Amino acid sequence: MKKIVEIALGIVTSVGGFLEIGSIATAAQAGADFSFQLIWAIVLGGLCIIFLVEQAGRFSAVSGRTIPDAIRERFGFNYFAFLYLVLALVSLLVLAAEIGGVCIALELATGITFQWWTVPAALLIWLVMWKGTFGIIEKGVSMLGLVTLSFVAGAFIIHPPWSQVVRGALPSLPHHDSVHYWFVAVSILGATISPYLYFFYSSGAIEDEWKETHVGINRIIATGGMTFGSVISIAVLVLAAMIFAPAGVKVEHYTQLPQLLVPVFGYWGYWLLVASVGISCLGAALEITLQMAYLTAQGFGWNWSESQPPHAEARFAAAYTVTIILAALVTITGIDPLTITIFSMALTAATLPVSIVPFLFLMNDYSYVRVYRNGWFSNAVVIVIIGIAFILAVVSIPLQIFGGS
Amino acid sequence: MNLVRDCLDKQIDDRSKRRMGRVDGIVLEIEPGRPPRVAYVELGVKTLMNRLSSRLGTALAKLLESRHIESAPYRIPWGKIKVGLNTVHADVEAEKTPALEWELWLRKKVIGRIPGA
Numbered sequence: 078m079k080k081i082v083e084i085a086l087g088i089v090t091s092v093g094g095f096l097e098i099g100s101i102a103t104a105a106q107a108g109a110d111f112s113f114q115l116i117w118a119i120v121l122g123g124l125c126i127i128f129l130v131e132q133a134g135r136f137s138a139v140s141g142r143t144i145p146d147a148i149r150e151r152f153g154f155n156y157f158a159f160l161y162l163v164l165a166l167v168s169l170l171v172l173a174a175e176i177g178g179v180c181i182a183l184e185l186a187t188g189i190t191f192q193w194w195t196v197p198a199a200l201l202i203w204l205v206m207w208k209g210t211f212g213i214i215e216k217g218v219s220m221l222g223l224v225t226l227s228f229v230a231g232a233f234i235i236h237p238p239w240s241q242v243v244r245g246a247l248p249s250l251p252h253h254d255s256v257h258y259w260f261v262a263v264s265i266l267g268a269t270i271s272p273y274l275y276f277f278y279s280s281g282a283i284e285d286e287w288k289e290t291h292v293g294i295n296r297i298i299a300t301g302g303m304t305f306g307s308v309i310s311i312a313v314l315v316l317a318a319m320i321f322a323p324a325g326v327k328v329e330h331y332t333q334l335p336q337l338l339v340p341v342f343g344y345w346g347y348w349l350l351v352a353s354v355g356i357s358c359l360g361a362a363l364e365i366t367l368q369m370a371y372l373t374a375q376g377f378g379w380n381w382s383e384s385q386p387p388h389a390e391a392r393f394a395a396a397y398t399v400t401i402i403l404a405a406l407v408t409i410t411g412i413d414p415l416t417i418t419i420f421s422m423a424l425t426a427a428t429l430p431v432s433i434v435p436f437l438f439l440m441n442d443y444s445y446v447r448v449y450r451n452g453w454f455s456n457a458v459v460i461v462i463i464g465i466a467f468i469l470a471v472v473s474i475p476l477q478i479f480g481g482s
Numbered sequence: 483m484n485l486v487r488d489c490l491d492k493q494i495d496d497r498s499k500r501r502m503g504r505v506d507g508i509v510l511e512i513e514p515g516r517p518p519r520v521a522y523v524e525l526g527v528k529t530l531m532n533r534l535s536s537r538l539g540t541a542l543a544k545l546l547e548s549r550h551i552e553s554a555p556y557r558i559p560w561g562k563i564k565v566g567l568n569t570v571h572a573d574v575e576a577e578k579t580p581a582l583e584w585e586l587w588l589r590k591k592v593i594g595r596i597p598g599a
Contacts, residue, residue: 142568149504150491150568154533157491208598378493378504379585388599391588444567 080294087298088305089219095126095306096225097361098178099171099268099422101354102415104310105337106328107261108317110254113237113245116311118262120246122269123307125462129433131299132440132455133275137282138291140445144279145375147445148435157376163428164272168369170421171273172400173407175362176202177414181331182355185347192411199405202362206397211284211383214367218360225309225357227349231341232312235319242315260476263469264419267426269310270466273368276432280371284382292449313337331415366404370397426473429466437463485520489565494525494558496576503581505570506530507555523563523570525581526555556580 107115133144140147149157179198180191205214251258278299287295316337321328326336334354338346367383373396374381380390387394407417437459440451451459483489489505496502507524528546532539546553562573576582593599 140568146493150493153491154506154530158530158534207596378501380501386599387596388589388594390585391593392585394593394599395588 084294084297084301087294088301089223092219092222092302092306092309095274095303096222096309096357097268098174098354098358098414098418099271100265100306100310101313101334101357102328102331102418103261103264103268103422104313105317105321105334106419107265108314109321109326109328110261111251111258112318112322113241113315114249114251115258115262115265116242116245116314117248118265119269119307119310119314121248121465122266123303125266125270125465126274127300127303128455128458128462129270129275129436130278130303131296132436132451132459133279134282134287134295134299135292135449136439136446137279138287138295139289139447139449141283142445143283143371143375144276144435144439145372147439147442149376151439151442152435160431161372161376163431164372165369167421167425167428168273168365169400169404169407170417170424171271172362172365172369172404174414174418174421175358175365176404176408177417178331178358179355179362180408181414182351182358185332185335185351185354191414192409195405195409199401199408202359202366203398203401205363206366206383206401207387207394209383211281214363214383215281218356218363221356222360224349225353227338227342227353228309228312228316231338231346232315234341235316237315237319256476256479259472260423260479263426263473263476264422266465266469267422267424267429267473269307270429271425272429272432273365276372277364277368280368280375284384289449316341329415330413366397366400369400420477423473423477426469428470430463430470433459433463433466483565489523489570492565492568492570494523494570494572497571497573498575500576502572502576502579507533509557520560522557522559524555524557528553529555552580
């Protein structure tokens with residue numbers, strides 16, 4: 078019974094951070110512009126992230142090390158410094174987008190322009206980090222995030238043509254706007270295969286004191302959690318395909334998002350949307366902030382744990398404080414959060430190889446993972462994911478330039 | 483032992499198993515007519531910057547010295563180092579070494595002063 082509770086809790090918490098402003102925005106854009114045709118991108122991204130998260134969890138459970146720890150150790154400081162700079166840039170932009178998401182939810186709730194909410198939202202994130210423990214962030218916010226199941230309920234209630242939904246899960250060539258189609262596909266993959274997800278999961282396994290005995294549970298949690306998250310993303314796409322696409326609505330601003338749930342749930346749909354966006358963005362913002370602090374502390378060998386009081390690990394506390402301030406400075410400029418989101422998703426896609434290539438080496442290193450090394454199948458999958466990551470890295474910026482609007 | 487594989491960039495724990503940093507550099511002593519000898523492991527941002535580029539290391543050292551901040555890396559004699567599997571143990575007390583200077587300064591002057599720390 079205890080194990081079932083642990084697995085259920087693990088699945089719910091691993092969804093926290095999966096569904097965030099990037100996945101909501103890109104799925105809504107895909108549904109509005111291409112109906113059900115881009116569901117395959119969420120399925121493909123979901124499959125990739127399941128394998129990466131499972132491997133990150135297995136690595137940490139067996140070796141007692143996080144993936145960034147081992148990257149510094151096995152690939153040296155110069156590679157780590159490059160990875161750190163790339164991830165810091167991407168994470169700051171994604172965090173700025175998530176803070177923007179929280180602010181947009183507050184704007185929708187109060188009518189006060191989102192920029193005014195930047196400082197209170199950043200303070201709230203900092204306060205949860207300052208006073209909260211890893212358990213509160215991991216479990217508390219993720220539990221609240223279950224409100225995003227309203228997208229799934231809405232997708233069922235609206236009765237989509239299921240044959241078209243299933244057909245959309247198979248890759249197909251675009252019928253119109255080819256460049257934009259591929260740009261949205263790349264953005265979805267960038268939003269789904271987020272480095273902070275597998276790095277955070279790896280650190281979480283250490284925070285939760287996972288051991289070799291957790292290898293089986295990790296597999297179930299990683300698969301269940303990431304599948305669960307993908308289903309919610311698909312639900313957002315289905316709603317957009319059913320509501321926005323027939324009306325010819327383009328997703329150009331976040332204030333259009335309530336229309337995803339209002340036609341299904343009426344008045345309460347508006348508030349469900351506000352809660353879903355606000356809570357999922359808050360959860361993702363906390364995870365990204367924490368991940369930046371973990372990455373910094375692990376790379377430089379400092380003491381780290383979110384469950385310790387700030388004075389006990391002053392550099393760790395300083396790292397997340399500075400991260401929040403820098404990201405809030407981007408949000409407060411007033412750049413449209415949707416623009417930051419779409420740009421940061423494409424940038425994430427462009428930088429994926431840097432964080433994924435090390436998996437192939439680390440997951441086969443006997444000194445870390447011993448008998449739990451990757452088999453031929455897992456290695457083949459990682460090679461395929463690396464291939465996808467390189468294609469995304471090459472095409473994402475040109476697509477951003479030519480198909481981003 | 484392969485120094486780069488088994489020691490460089492590994493986490494260093496002190497005698498009470500507190501994380502005190504990583505092995506940022508390894509210092510070899512070369513005397514004429516004798517084989518090279520491992521003398522110290524180094525911890526410090528200047529050593530790290532030197533690994534990226536010697537110009538960067540020199541520029542950082544100048545910047546720190548202009549602000550009267552010690553730029554020399556902290557050296558631990560090799561005799562106090564024990565290399566394990568993916569870990570390095572130092573027979574020192576981290577809080578009494580320059581390795582935690584910044585941590586203690588931040589704790590005392592900044593983080594520790596914020597309510598709730």
